[in-house]
Amino acid sequence: MPELPEVEITRYGLAQELAGSTASGAVVREARLRWPVPADLSARLQGQRLKRIERRGKYLLFRFETGTLIGHLGMSGSLRVVPAASPAGPHEHVDLVFGARAARLRDPRRFGALLWHAGADESHPLLADLGIEPLGDQFDGEWLFRATRGRRTPVKLFVMDSHVVVGVGNIYASESLFRAGIRPRRPAGRLTRAECTRLAQAIRDTLQDALAAGGSSLRDFIHSDGASGYFQQQHYVYDRAGQACRVCGQSIRTLRLGQRSTFWCAKCQR
DNA sequence: CCACGCTCCTGCGCGC
DNA sequence: TGCGCGCAGGAGCGTG
Numbered sequence: 001m002p003e004l005p006e007v008e009i010t011r012y013g014l015a016q017e018l019a020g021s022t023a024s025g026a027v028v029r030e031a032r033l034r035w036p037v038p039a040d041l042s043a044r045l046q047g048q049r050l051k052r053i054e055r056r057g058k059y060l061l062f063r064f065e066t067g068t069l070i071g072h073l074g075m076s077g078s079l080r081v082v083p084a085a086s087p088a089g090p091h092e093h094v095d096l097v098f099g100a101r102a103a104r105l106r107d108p109r110r111f112g113a114l115l116w117h118a119g120a121d122e123s124h125p126l127l128a129d130l131g132i133e134p135l136g137d138q139f140d141g142e143w144l145f146r147a148t149r150g151r152r153t154p155v156k157l158f159v160m161d162s163h164v165v166v167g168v169g170n171i172y173a174s175e176s177l178f179r180a181g182i183r184p185r186r187p188a189g190r191l192t193r194a195e196c197t198r199l200a201q202a203i204r205d206t207l208q209d210a211l212a213a214g215g216s217s218l219r220d221f222i223h224s225d226g227a228s229g230y231f232q233q234q235h236y237v238y239d240r241a242g243q244a245c246r247v248c249g250q251s252i253r254t255l256r257l258g259q260r261s262t263f264w265c266a267k268c269q270r
Numbered sequence: 271c272c273a274c275g276c277t278c279c280t281g282c283g284c285g286c
Numbered sequence: 287t288g289c290g291c292g293c294a295g296g297a298g299c300g301t302g
Binding site: 002034058125126162 | 293294295296297298
């Protein structure tokens with residue numbers, strides 16, 4: 001599933017190939033994504049130059065001359081540049097066409113989205129209330145310490161709340177908490193300053209490592225048919241229930257938190 | 271404001 | 287081997 005590093009690599013790859021190009025339209029084979037793809041998408045894009053592609057959280061922002069195409073890959077989506085004339089396979093729902101090339105959205109589970117925003121800003125309701133960027137300058141231990149004060153929600157759910165911090169999905173939440181040595185059920189507001197410092201750093205490191213892993217396989221990611229696209233990171237705890245902790249050897253435990261599977265080591269995390 | 275559970279959807283893995 | 291069931295997950299949204 002695309003987490004923030006995959007989205008960033010997608011953004012970078014698409015921008016390398018398509019920024020500055022002029023769209024000739026869009027082909028919508030299946031409009032039923034999370035929200036309906038606008039019926040007039042092709043007309044809106046036709047003849048417009050794609051100025052640049054930005055990212056906010058896991059949202060991709062295609063900045064065109066008269067507005068922004070907001071994209072989200074949901075949990076099964078990918079966007080890749082293909083020859084516009086190549087036949088579309090299963091679940092390849094939308095093409096953003098730029099002459100002979102197209103950015104093709106494949107999204108089997110259709111949790112993704114493509115929406116039009118008539119502006120060059122972040123005033124769209126989906127963007128306006130997003131939290132801080134975890135790889136930005138503001139995000140550090142002190143910020144996290146202040147943000148968590150008074151919050152009783154389990155720290156894992158807190159860091160996964162995109163209105164607090166964007167881009168920390170279920171996998172990286174467990175991984176970051178392991179790296180920080182903090183148990184996932186700890187009430188967020190009870191973390192010490194030192195723990196917040198460790199956690200903020202762990203989140204940055206986890207995302208940065210994934211980004212680095214993705215950078216080295218960038219070519220594959222952009223051009224492959226998908227299977228090799230997602231980063232095969234070595235997880236410390238995620239999906240390792242019952243297996244030996246890579247640090248201490250104890251059996252990795254699992255629990256449900258907010259209807260999400262959660263993995264942790266009882267010895268390494270306190 | 272806060273906490274929490276439901277929801278969308280399809281592919282996969284498991285048990286029989 | 288084949289079938290059917292349950293689970294997985296990002297994040298908006300409704301409810302208490």
